[in-house]
Amino acid sequence: MNITVKILRFDPEQDKKQHWENYALEVAPTDRVLDILHQVKWFQDTTLNFRRSCGHGICGSDAMLINGRNRLACKTLARDVVKEGGTLSVEPIRGLKVVKDLVVDMEPFFDSYKAIMPFFVNESPAPARERLQSPEHAELMAHSSNCILCACCTTSCPIFWANGSYLGPASIVQAHRFIFDSRDEATQQRLGLMNQNTGVWRCRTAYNCTEACPREIPITELIEQVKRSVMYGQA
Amino acid sequence: MTRARTLMDARAQSHSNAELNWWIFMRVSGLILIFLVLGHIYMTFIQVSDSDATYHAVVAKLSNPAWKLYDWLILTLTMLHGMNGARYVMEDYIRSNPNRAWVKMVVFSVAALIYALGTVGLFSI
Numbered sequence: 001m002n003i004t005v006k007i008l009r010f011d012p013e014q015d016k017k018q019h020w021e022n023y024a025l026e027v028a029p030t031d032r033v034l035d036i037l038h039q040v041k042w043f044q045d046t047t048l049n050f051r052r053s054c055g056h057g058i059c060g061s062d063a064m065l066i067n068g069r070n071r072l073a074c075k076t077l078a079r080d081v082v083k084e085g086g087t088l089s090v091e092p093i094r095g096l097k098v099v100k101d102l103v104v105d106m107e108p109f110f111d112s113y114k115a116i117m118p119f120f121v122n123e124s125p126a127p128a129r130e131r132l133q134s135p136e137h138a139e140l141m142a143h144s145s146n147c148i149l150c151a152c153c154t155t156s157c158p159i160f161w162a163n164g165s166y167l168g169p170a171s172i173v174q175a176h177r178f179i180f181d182s183r184d185e186a187t188q189q190r191l192g193l194m195n196q197n198t199g200v201w202r203c204r205t206a207y208n209c210t211e212a213c214p215r216e217i218p219i220t221e222l223i224e225q226v227k228r229s230v231m232y233g234q235a
Numbered sequence: 236m237t238r239a240r241t242l243m244d245a246r247a248q249s250h251s252n253a254e255l256n257w258w259i260f261m262r263v264s265g266l267i268l269i270f271l272v273l274g275h276i277y278m279t280f281i282q283v284s285d286s287d288a289t290y291h292a293v294v295a296k297l298s299n300p301a302w303k304l305y306d307w308l309i310l311t312l313t314m315l316h317g318m319n320g321a322r323y324v325m326e327d328y329i330r331s332n333p334n335r336a337w338v339k340m341v342v343f344s345v346a347a348l349i350y351a352l353g354t355v356g357l358f359s360i
Contacts, residue, residue, distance in 0.1 A: 159327050162327050163326070192250060195252065195254065196254070197254055201254035201255065201258050202327070231255060
């Protein structure tokens with residue numbers, strides 16, 4: 001299949017602004033967008049920069065805006081986003097500063113991740129074997145523990161674009177993972193963080209995050225669950 | 236919790252249920268307003284004919300304190316609900332502190348003026 005790949009490029013040493021560059025390629029319908037980018041980088045333009053690590057949808061490095069939607073390049077097949085003779089557009093994820101080409105500065109994203117205490121807290125003495133969890137309790141955090149921190153959701157959120165102080169959907173999903181973990185003991189502290197002006201109350205339920213998530217986490221629903229538990233926890 | 240470096244951070248981290256209460260208020264007032272406004276539309280445009288919708292007919296209706304309260308409730312809830320929505324938008328989209336402060340001041344002053352005029356108008360009939 002012959003396609004045109006349109007990539008939003010930026011070189012901080014030369015460019016003042018991002019600009020589009022087109023590459024004509026022959027790809028197989030079953031090629032992933034990541035393979036297409038590799039083809040560009042390896043055979044056409046070695047200056048192209050993008051992040052990728054595992055290439056199997058687990059590390060969450062290669063989130064990018066593909067044909068107007070945040071997706072993982074390694075989980076998106078060419079046949080699903082482009083037709084014969086069509087154009088495939090690839091841009092960096094929005095709302096974070098572009099470092100080069102498709103690479104963005106992830107620090108603000110991980111700062112808000114760190115802010116929600118993303119670690120297991122349990123001060124009571126450990127039992128002889130393991131801290132057991134019933135299947136019902138595990139079910140509560142089944143979705144939120146699927147998160148791979150790829151930033152697809154946070155960088156598709158209109159409130160995050162406009163206002164950098166919002167923690168963002170990814171952090172709230174991570175907080176949900178610990179708040180709804182029956183073994184964790186810092187629930188109240190995390191609910192307190194979620195109750196701040198920068199926490200869950202900033203969510204306007206735009207549903208962009210749910211649409212963007214490559215792990216099919218019902219993010220907006222999880223944010224609503226956190227809102228509800230803040231409401232009942234504080235009442 | 237990240238360490239608060241500025242007064243803004245400290246303020247954001249201080250414990251307050253304000254945002255929670257506004258969130259609940261938005262849901263409750265929205266639900267009440269649907270019925271109040273539908274009732275208002277029904278009574279002003281459907282229940283009465285064009286000839287009844289005169290100044291005198293309205294004054295006669297509003298001489299009843301129950302109708303005054305009904306209309307005042309609509310005024311209060313719409314102003315609070317609408318202004319809180321406007322506050323959400325301002326807090327989301329105006330990022331510079333000084334700009335946000337004066338835009339909010341102007342918007343809230345105008346809202347307070349409208350609310351005061353509405354209340355005075357309603358209760359002086």
